Amino acid sequence: MEFAQVVFYGRLGKQALSMFNLDPQQWRGARVLDCPGGPGSLSAVLRADGFDVTAVDPLYALAEDSLKQRALADLDRAMGQLAGDPAIRPGFDLAACRQEHLAALDVFLADRRANPDRYIAASLPALPFADQQFDLVLSGHLLFSYASMADGGLMPAEGLDLAWHHRALAELLRVSRRAVRLYPAHTIERQARRHPFAESLLAELPPRWSGRFASTPYDQGHDGQTEVLELHR
Numbered sequence: 001m002e003f004a005q006v007v008f009y010g011r012l013g014k015q016a017l018s019m020f021n022l023d024p025q026q027w028r029g030a031r032v033l034d035c036p037g038g039p040g041s042l043s044a045v046l047r048a049d050g051f052d053v054t055a056v057d058p059l060y061a062l063a064e065d066s067l068k069q070r071a072l073a074d075l076d077r078a079m080g081q082l083a084g085d086p087a088i089r090p091g092f093d094l095a096a097c098r099q100e101h102l103a104a105l106d107v108f109l110a111d112r113r114a115n116p117d118r119y120i121a122a123s124l125p126a127l128p129f130a131d132q133q134f135d136l137v138l139s140g141h142l143l144f145s146y147a148s149m150a151d152g153g154l155m156p157a158e159g160l161d162l163a164w165h166h167r168a169l170a171e172l173l174r175v176s177r178r179a180v181r182l183y184p185a186h187t188i189e190r191q192a193r194r195h196p197f198a199e200s201l202l203a204e205l206p207p208r209w210s211g212r213f214a215s216t217p218y219d220q221g222h223d224g225q226t227e228v229l230e231l232h233r
């Protein structure tokens with residue numbers, strides 16, 4: 001599986017909760033950042049549950065029509081790539097997966113329309129927030145996933161390199177008061193392995209931060225070590 005650019009691809013809120021190993025009951029009252037939010041419904045689901053949540057993605061600069069077209073085009077391209085890909089377990093239900101992405105997109109678009117100020121256009125490694133503005137910072141399917149294929153990611157040639165990962169994580173930690181969770185912390189292959197960049201980030205956390213790898217119930221069609229990296233201070 002390979003992607004020449006970062007895909008504008010989003011999951012259902014309940015899938016995101018599962019991939020981040022997150023029990024909302026344990027985070028009542030938390031200010032949450034989802035970066036990148038993509039066209040996913042995590043923000044909408046947490047907001048409906050009473051959370052103060054903000055999502056960031058560079059593509060949020062686009063108007064709704066363009067955003068929807070981009071999401072549908074990227075979904076088609078991604079589904080074409082996934083069909084028959086050796087990184088995915090045979091029998092993994094891609095039709096259901098497609099429907100889930102479409103359902104997430106609808107909920108995302110409606111929530112963005114209702115809460116435009118909570119969907120902010122920005123890019124790692126520079127976020128427009130104060131230090132420790134959020135309690136919990138979630139980041140799915142950007143770090144590690146978009147490293148080069150040689151480094152365990154999806155990009156055929158120049159992916160996000162290790163230096164970029166260190167800058168991006170420093171920024172996510174800067175805006176978090178308590179916790180950061182990164183998913184996936186594993187390589188994108190059938191027998192997933194712990195991602196080498198994730199090991200490097202964990203080994204070089206700034207003072208007062210610590211972390212661990214945790215297995216996650218989220219099933220994306222890979223086997224092996226499918227994990228989330230949980231960081232806290």
Ligand SMILES: C[S@@+](CC[C@H](N)C(=O)[O-])C[C@H]1O[C@@H](n2cnc3c(N)ncnc32)[C@H](O)[C@@H]1O
Pocket residue numbers: 006007008009010011035036037038039040056057058059122123124125139140141142
């Ligand atoms: C595969 S989606 C992941 C969305 C969601 N977090 C999930 O796990 O389903 C990756 C997202 O990263 C966004 N992106 C690309 N470069 C970025 C950057 N430098 N900083 C933040 N987001 C970025 C893309 O626009 C895209 O929406």
